[in-house]
Amino acid sequence: MSTLAYDTIALTGRQLRRVRNSPGLALLTQMMPVNMLLFFGYVFGSALALPGREYRAFLVPGLLVSTAAGGLMTGMFQAAADTHRGVTDRFRTLPVSRAAVPLAQAAADLVVTALGMVPLLLVGLAVGWRIEGSVPEAMGAVGLLLLFRFACTCAGIHLGLLTRSEDAAGQLGASSFVLPLLSDAYIPTGNLPGWLRTIAEWNPISAVTTALRDLFGNAPVPRGAAWPVAHPVAGALVWSLALIAVFLPPAVRRHGRGV
Template identity: 75%
Template sequence: MNTLAHDGTAMLGRQLQRARNNPGLLVLTQTMPITMLLFFGYVFGSALAMPGAEYRSFLVPGLLVATAAGGVMTGMFQAAQDTHRGVTDRLRTLPVSRTAVPLGQAAADLVVTAAGTVPFLLVGLAMGWRIEGSAAGAAGAVALLLLFRFACVWVGIFLGLLSRSEEAAGQLGGATFVLPLLSNAYIPAEGLPGWLRAVAEWNPISAVTTAVRDLFGNAPVPEGAAWPVAHPVAGSLAWCALLVAVFAPAAVRRYAHGIR
């Protein structure tokens, strides 16, 4: 355990230094959610039945969760980059815990995401979004967002280690942009056709989005929804536990055995 903690801290520092040495990419990933908030909030919001301020209150939690789901893309790209540039092979030759390397990447991503959430929320407040619930509920919403991001990064790390090239990882990572579109992150799922609503409500993003909206006090839990959305906090925790339980051990095993 002490070895894992020591090695994990070292790998966390490596990943944070990596982000520091690539400020352009860091700025892009931190400002993109804010750009999307401004675009969706003022352009799409004017075309929906919800009034502008009401839609922006609805949108902020959805974009927070969509950003958290972007951990699949960032985890995939970073793992693929290390793998196909020989970094993973060099680390594998060192006396470093096999769990510590992917764990350090996931932990560093969590730190960067937490820091990036602050300016996003400030812009949301400037646009009229407010926390309508309790302080404890708001803290729970942020914790749930970070937990979901952590789970998504493990999915990305596994897929990145599985990829055959950086280009393939980039293309597959870009395709994950579709996932929030098949959820209730941007629009209410109640107005979707029956089969598409079912797909959207069983999307993990929908459960987490509904939970975050409810904890922030921005929107009530919809009636007649599928179980993960009808019980959003429990559904979100179940999805996060499932993703971590499946993909974290798989990523560690894949890292330990290398590319085959």
């Protein structure tokens, strides 16, 4: 086993123990999407009419992707907390690969996210959402979702290293809740004003959400949309890989040389 792989596995265990020692926070994080599904699904669902579709079935993929996008906030806060408390400096004194620390944080977050999405899927099934596509397509949807979460976490780690402050990371991370609102996670973008529709359709969340709806068989791909939404699977892959390429290498460099 390579040094990078061994160090990443060891540090992933450290990150998972951090989650185990904060069960209340983990439970709150897992229950928030479920609460949003019940609130939006039954309060807004009665006011939103989607031709030929049930709103709650339309909403579940959007909430899954919104949860994945939360990796931006989680990664930012954890990286800033480790930097602010001197944990990152201690890691630099150890003979570990400099790439192992951000990779371990992202890998542990991915495990927690995968487990945390189970309650949302179960409640979604209970309120009427169904997987109407094939099994390979559904597995592809889950793979895209986890890839996007990993990409968002990488972006958050880099931004957390830049802020170096838990308070600043918390404020900046909290503002990221606007991103799903400027997408098709909760409502279709077809009736939005032209400029706002363009922003929403070029939002990475829209591409990933549309890809999930298509692969799960919940909704057809919109016609006349921007390229990432008109080609959602390709758009989701491009956005995710671009985020990883832009944010992971500088995060690794910052862990190696200091902030």
